[in-house]
Amino acid sequence: MATQTSSTEQSVSPATQRVALRCEGLVKRFADVTAVNGLDLEVFAGECFGLLGPNGAGKTTTVEILEGLTPADEGKVELLGQQWNSNDERALRERIGVQLQETQLAEKVTVIETLRLFRSFYKRGHSIDEVIQTVALEEKRDARVGKLSGGQKQRLAVACALVGDPELLFLDEPTTGLDPQARLSLWDVVDKFRKGGGTILLTTHYMEEATRLCDRVAIMDHGKIIALGTPLELIESLGADQIIEFRVTSPIPEGALTGLPAVTHLHRRGEDYSLTVREMGVALPALLAEIKRRQSELVSLTTHEATLEDVFVSLTGRMLRET
Amino acid sequence: MNPLIELTLTRVREFLREREAVFWVFIFPVLMTFALGIAFRNTAPDKTFVAIEGDASNPRVSELANFLAHSPEISSSVVTPDEAARSLRSGKIAIVIQPNGDSYSLRFDPTRPESRTARLIVDDVLQRARGRNDVVQIGEQRITETGARYVDFLVPGLIGMNLMGSGLWGLGFTIVIARSRKILKRFAATPMRRSHYLLSFMLSRLVFLFLEVAAVVLFAWLAFGFTVRGSWLTVFLITLLGGFTFSGIGLLVAARPTTIEGVSGLMNFIMLPMWLLSGTFFSSERFPSVLQPFIKALPLTALNTLLRAVMNEGAPLWTNWMHVAILLGWLLVSFVVALKIFKWQ
Ligand SMILES: Nc1ncnc2c1ncn2[C@@H]1O[C@H](COP(=O)(O)OP(=O)(O)O)[C@@H](O)[C@H]1O
Ligand SMILES: [Mg+2]
Numbered sequence: 001m002a003t004q005t006s007s008t009e010q011s012v013s014p015a016t017q018r019v020a021l022r023c024e025g026l027v028k029r030f031a032d033v034t035a036v037n038g039l040d041l042e043v044f045a046g047e048c049f050g051l052l053g054p055n056g057a058g059k060t061t062t063v064e065i066l067e068g069l070t071p072a073d074e075g076k077v078e079l080l081g082q083q084w085n086s087n088d089e090r091a092l093r094e095r096i097g098v099q100l101q102e103t104q105l106a107e108k109v110t111v112i113e114t115l116r117l118f119r120s121f122y123k124r125g126h127s128i129d130e131v132i133q134t135v136a137l138e139e140k141r142d143a144r145v146g147k148l149s150g151g152q153k154q155r156l157a158v159a160c161a162l163v164g165d166p167e168l169l170f171l172d173e174p175t176t177g178l179d180p181q182a183r184l185s186l187w188d189v190v191d192k193f194r195k196g197g198g199t200i201l202l203t204t205h206y207m208e209e210a211t212r213l214c215d216r217v218a219i220m221d222h223g224k225i226i227a228l229g230t231p232l233e234l235i236e237s238l239g240a241d242q243i244i245e246f247r248v249t250s251p252i253p254e255g256a257l258t259g260l261p262a263v264t265h266l267h268r269r270g271e272d273y274s275l276t277v278r279e280m281g282v283a284l285p286a287l288l289a290e291i292k293r294r295q296s297e298l299v300s301l302t303t304h305e306a307t308l309e310d311v312f313v314s315l316t317g318r319m320l321r322e323t
Numbered sequence: 324m325n326p327l328i329e330l331t332l333t334r335v336r337e338f339l340r341e342r343e344a345v346f347w348v349f350i351f352p353v354l355m356t357f358a359l360g361i362a363f364r365n366t367a368p369d370k371t372f373v374a375i376e377g378d379a380s381n382p383r384v385s386e387l388a389n390f391l392a393h394s395p396e397i398s399s400s401v402v403t404p405d406e407a408a409r410s411l412r413s414g415k416i417a418i419v420i421q422p423n424g425d426s427y428s429l430r431f432d433p434t435r436p437e438s439r440t441a442r443l444i445v446d447d448v449l450q451r452a453r454g455r456n457d458v459v460q461i462g463e464q465r466i467t468e469t470g471a472r473y474v475d476f477l478v479p480g481l482i483g484m485n486l487m488g489s490g491l492w493g494l495g496f497t498i499v500i501a502r503s504r505k506i507l508k509r510f511a512a513t514p515m516r517r518s519h520y521l522l523s524f525m526l527s528r529l530v531f532l533f534l535e536v537a538a539v540v541l542f543a544w545l546a547f548g549f550t551v552r553g554s555w556l557t558v559f560l561i562t563l564l565g566g567f568t569f570s571g572i573g574l575l576v577a578a579r580p581t582t583i584e585g586v587s588g589l590m591n592f593i594m595l596p597m598w599l600l601s602g603t604f605f606s607s608e609r610f611p612s613v614l615q616p617f618i619k620a621l622p623l624t625a626l627n628t629l630l631r632a633v634m635n636e637g638a639p640l641w642t643n644w645m646h647v648a649i650l651l652g653w654l655l656v657s658f659v660v661a662l663k664i665f666k667w668q
Binding site: 091 | 336512
């Protein structure tokens with residue numbers, strides 16, 4: 001049920017774009033799960049590509065295969081025109097930057113010492129001062145890593161990924177667990193890198209992050225891509241752009257709700273109903289009338305524009321952060 | 324910026340900023356040397372404590388006390404039978420003497436070396452006092468040498484033990500922590516040469532190895548007049564060999580575990596037998612001979628033997644080539660196997 005990319009103005013046209021990263025038929029099995037289950041991807045040079053999905057979808061496993069850290073059981077990976085099994089692995093590593101989801105950098109060394117260490121691994125790259133400035137850690141340059149806040153640590157992790165001046169940057173859930181302020185300041189770093197012409201593959205389970213940062217998004221679930229396109233295309237693919245969420249005193253049969261005019265989709269979770277609708281002006285009065293007819297009463301009702309979250313719900317029947 | 328230098332600097336910084344590590348590597352061995360050196364110091368030979376059982380008003384008792392007082396090696400006191408039994412049991416005195424008509428009877432525990440000595444001394448003193456003449460003159464030359472005291476035996480052992488501990492903990496812990504925090508994986512994602520990472524441990528050990536040895540030797544020299552009899556070059560070579568051997572074993576121990584608990588268990592399993600058997604605090608030759616081949620094959624036994632040979636006896640390196648070969652063997656095997664099975668994530 002993958003949603004095909006339609007050629008609108010927003011999408012990057014494959015014909016005119018250089019491919020920075022391509023993989024085909026990736027499969028990775030662990031003892032009891034198939035973490036990646038036949039995955040194809042193409043990321044174009046200069047774009048920010050988002051891999052969006054709930055915890056356990058297989059995002060990290062996918063990214064680590066692409067980074068050449070985990071061997072795939074099946075499939076092909078090509079990045080920047082090279083493959084991981086070549087003899088030139090180190091040359092390829094010179095050209096990519098990596099931030100891993102779980103790395104905790106050594107706590108007893110300072111910011112500047114950490115960056116100097118990572119810088120020493122690369123033949124060419126940015127100066128330490130440039131990178132510190134990019135991630136706005138000037139005031140913390142001599143602070144020990146252990147003394148940094150979560151957001152500062154994460155910016156340092158990204159700085160370590162940037163210090164070799166990569167063409168392709170991998171960010172695995174760079175803002176998970178950060179407060180909104182820290183998230184904004186990390187988004188700035190991503191923006192700066194993009195302005196410099198870099199390519200990004202990032203994973204996230206935050207919709208608003210994907211919408212804000214990514215040119216194109218692949219929605220991933222159970223090791224597969226279930227939708228692909230620009231955020232706008234994906235939202236439009238719902239065939240609707242409004243969502244009504246409500247709660248009532250006594251349950252209403254699902255058939256009665258999906259039969260209402262302008263309603264395209266229903267998602268119910270316990271007491272909470274969520275209707276995807278084409279025209280709010282038509283659907284809302286009809287819904288209220290139906291509730292009344294069933295002699296139920298509204299407890300609460302909100303409406304909002306459709307988001308990527310709603311796309312995920314309509315594709316899987318689950319909320320993104322439920323799992 | 325050279326990656327090998329930066330990696331080594333990081334090692335050094337991390338170590339120096341870890342207060343506990345500095346304590347265990349530098350302060351603890353010095354404290355240990357001090358405590359054991361004091362506890363087992365050799366003083367002028369102690370007097371032999373002797374109890375005379377009987378009543379002080381008895382002329383035979385006072386005559387006996389008078390005889391014993393002539394010997395500078397004996398300190399005697401007149402006590403009741405009860406007290407004599409108690410003092411003998413608790414080890415306060417070495418032997419009990421009882422005048423028995425014209426003769427004497429001695430009571431002592433023959434399994435206690437000082438009691439056996441006391442018997443000889445008392446016998447000698449009493450026989451002379453009662454008129455025995457020596458049949459032959461025996462000259463004496465008394466020497467108390469540094470190099471033969473307990474502290475001289477102890478210092479090389481402590482150095483060996485310390486080299487083992489810092490090599491194993493230093494590499495084992497640091498690497499496993501880096502693995503569990505995914506730092507190893509992060510490094511593997513850079514163009515860093517993996518050999519540089521492992522080499523940086525060797526280089527940083529090189530920095531601390533000699534400081535570790537110097538701290539103990541210097542302290543033992545200041546506090547106990549400890550001296551190294553052999554050449555410093557030999558000491559240097561043995562330290563290097565021993566330090567690198569235990570670094571190799573540390574690398575091997577750290578090659579796979581992903582948790583601190585895992586690596587701690589493994590390290591204790593490896594170090595415990597050597598702490599017990601390799602002759603740090605007393606000579607390992609005291610263990611039964613069936614165990615000897617096994618004990619001799621342990622790297623710490625080889626290192627301790629080599630250190631004692633050069634420090635206490637001034638022996639040159641080649642006289643103990645067997646032990647050198649044992650260490651080299653461990654070094655080679657542990658490195659090769661560690662590099663083969665090392666896990667970066
Ligand atoms: N090393 C591993 N061993 C066993 N199972 C794993 C391993 N790594 C990941 N998994 C499993 O693979 C699935 C996908 O995990 P992951 O790629 O981390 O997902 P995500 O990053 O999207 O949260 C999960 O079910 C996870 O438990
Ligand atoms: Mg993940």
